[in-house]
Amino acid sequence: MQQSDQGSDLTDLQTSRPHPARIYDYWLGGKDNFPPDREAAEHAISVSADIPAAARENRAFLRRAVQLVARAGIRQFIDIGAGLPSPGNVHQVAQDVDPLARVVYVDNDPIVLTHGRALLSDNRTTTVLTGDVRDLDELFERPELRELVDLDEPVAVLLLAVLHFVTDEQAHEAVRRIHERVAPGSYLLLSHSTHEGNPERAAEAAKTWDKTASGIRLRTREQVTALFDGWELLEPGVDFVPLWRPEGSTEATTRWMYAGAGRKN
C-alpha cells in the first residue's frame, strides 16, 4: 500500500461526539465505534428498526455498481466518503474483475485513514487519503491520487451516502467539479438519504445526526436526480437503493436511500 498522510495518526479522533463513519460502522456490525456513536446509531434503530438493513443494502448497491462499471472496462476508482473498511470494499469488488484495478479511498474522518491503512497494507494498487468532498480541486491535484489514477482515462467516482452531509451548493459543486475533471467514459456512482420513503419517521430519524459536525440533509428523488445534470443517467435512473438493478429477490427493501449511476459522454 502507498503511505499517505502519515502525520494524521496524531489527529484527535473526537471520540466524545458521534461521527458518521462510526455510526454507519455500528449499523454494519463493525467494532470501530465509541459510546456516542452507538447512542446515535441506536436512536435511529429505535425510530426504525430497518435502518441497519438500509446500510447493508447500500453496501450491496456499492457491489452491484462497481461490478457493473468494472465489467464495462473501468479500472480506476475514486471512492469519496469511503467510510471505515467493511467486507466488499471497492478494491475487493473491482479486483475480482481485474486484480490490477486501482482504488483511491478518500474520507475527511482521520479514523478512516488509520483503519484503512491496516486493511490495505499488502495492496499496492490501493491507497487511502484524507480529503473533503467540499474541496475536490485540492484532491484531484494530490500526487498520491495522481500516482494511481490517470485522469485522461475513464474513472469511476463513488459518492455513496456522503452528499447528504453537505449543503445543496456544495453537493452541486462537487458533482460539477468531478464532471469537469474526469475523462469521457467515466462514471459517477451515487447514493443519498431521503425522507420520501418514510415521511412519518424521517424527521425523528434525522435527529441521529444532530450531534455530528455536519448534521444531515435528506433530499427528494428530484433533488438527487438533479445532481446528475450533465451526466447520462443509466437505467433505471434514480430509485430506492434496493430497487436499483436488483439481483434476485427484491422482497427485503428499505426506502431510506436513493441510488443512481451516470456516465460522462
Ligand SMILES: C[S@@+](CC[C@H](N)C(=O)[O-])C[C@H]1O[C@@H](n2cnc3c(N)ncnc32)[C@H](O)[C@@H]1O
Ligand atoms: C455513511 S458513511 C458511507 C460510507 C461508504 N461511502 C458507503 O456508502 O458504504 C459516510 C462517510 O462520509 C464521510 N464524510 C462525511 N462528510 C464528508 C466530507 N465532507 N468529505 C469527505 N468525506 C465525508 C464520513 O466520514 C463517512 O465515512
